[in-house]
Amino acid sequence: xxxxxxxxxxxxxxxxxxxxxxxxxxxxxxxxxxxxxxxxxxxxxxxxxxxxxxxxxxxxxxxxxxxxxxxxxxxxxxxxxxxxxxxxxxxxxxxxxxxxxxxxxxxxx
Amino acid sequence: xxxxxxxxxxxxxxxxxxxxxxxxxxxxxxxxxxxxxxxxxxxxxxxxxxxxxxxxxxxxxxxxxxxxxxxxxxxxxxxxxxxxxxxxxxxxxxxxxxxxxxxxxxxxxxxxx
Numbered sequence: 594x595x596x597x598x599x600x601x602x603x604x605x606x607x608x609x610x611x612x613x614x615x616x617x618x619x620x621x622x623x624x625x626x627x628x629x630x631x632x633x634x635x636x637x638x639x640x641x642x643x644x645x646x647x648x649x650x651x652x653x654x655x656x657x658x659x660x661x662x663x664x665x666x667x668x669x670x671x672x673x674x675x676x677x678x679x680x681x682x683x684x685x686x687x688x689x690x691x692x693x694x695x696x697x698x699x700x701x702x
Numbered sequence: 703x704x705x706x707x708x709x710x711x712x713x714x715x716x717x718x719x720x721x722x723x724x725x726x727x728x729x730x731x732x733x734x735x736x737x738x739x740x741x742x743x744x745x746x747x748x749x750x751x752x753x754x755x756x757x758x759x760x761x762x763x764x765x766x767x768x769x770x771x772x773x774x775x776x777x778x779x780x781x782x783x784x785x786x787x788x789x790x791x792x793x794x795x796x797x798x799x800x801x802x803x804x805x806x807x808x809x810x811x812x813x814x815x
Binding site: 602688 | 733735737742743744745746747750752758760792794799800801803804805806807808809
C-alpha cells in the first residue's frame, strides 16, 4: 500500500532561521494535504496541493508539489516561536488520508 | 458552530475494562474518522465511516469497534482495554472523502493501566 514518509523527524532551529520538511510517497499522489499540530493540540489543515509542480504560499510558508506528484515540501522562512509544532503531510488513500509521521519543529528564541 | 467535539477529554482505565469514546460534529459532514496518535508514529487510522450506518476498517482496527447510528455521531468502543491502547485518540470529519479537508476534534487521552 501507499507509504508516506517525512524527513526530518525533528528539527530544532533558532528563531529567524529557515526550516524545510520533506514528504515522499511510494506512489503517485492525486493531491497532498498539509496539517499543523501545536503541542497539546489537534491537527489543523494548512493547505492542499493538486497540480504537478504547484507552488503555494501562505505568508512565510511555501508549499511545493513535485513534478512527478510523488513528493512535496514545506518551507518556512525566518521561523518564529509561533511556528512550533508538528507538521504532517497526507496523501489520499481511498476514502481516507494516509498521514506521514510528521516533522516536529522546535524554535528557540 | 462547535465543529468536532470529543467526549471524554481524558480517561484512565484498568486492563480489561471497556469504554466508549464519543465524537460529534455539527457540520453535516458525511465522512468521519477515528485516529490514534502515539509518539513517533504519526496519525494512524483506526476506523472510518462514509455515511450514516456505514463503517470500515482502517490501518489499525484490532481491538476497536465503531458505530455510526446518527450522521453527526461516531462512536469508538474498546471492549477489553489493553495497555497497548494507551494513546491519544482523535476524531475527524470531512464533507467528502479523500480529497476533502479533515476537521479534527480536540482529542481524548486514554491511559490503560
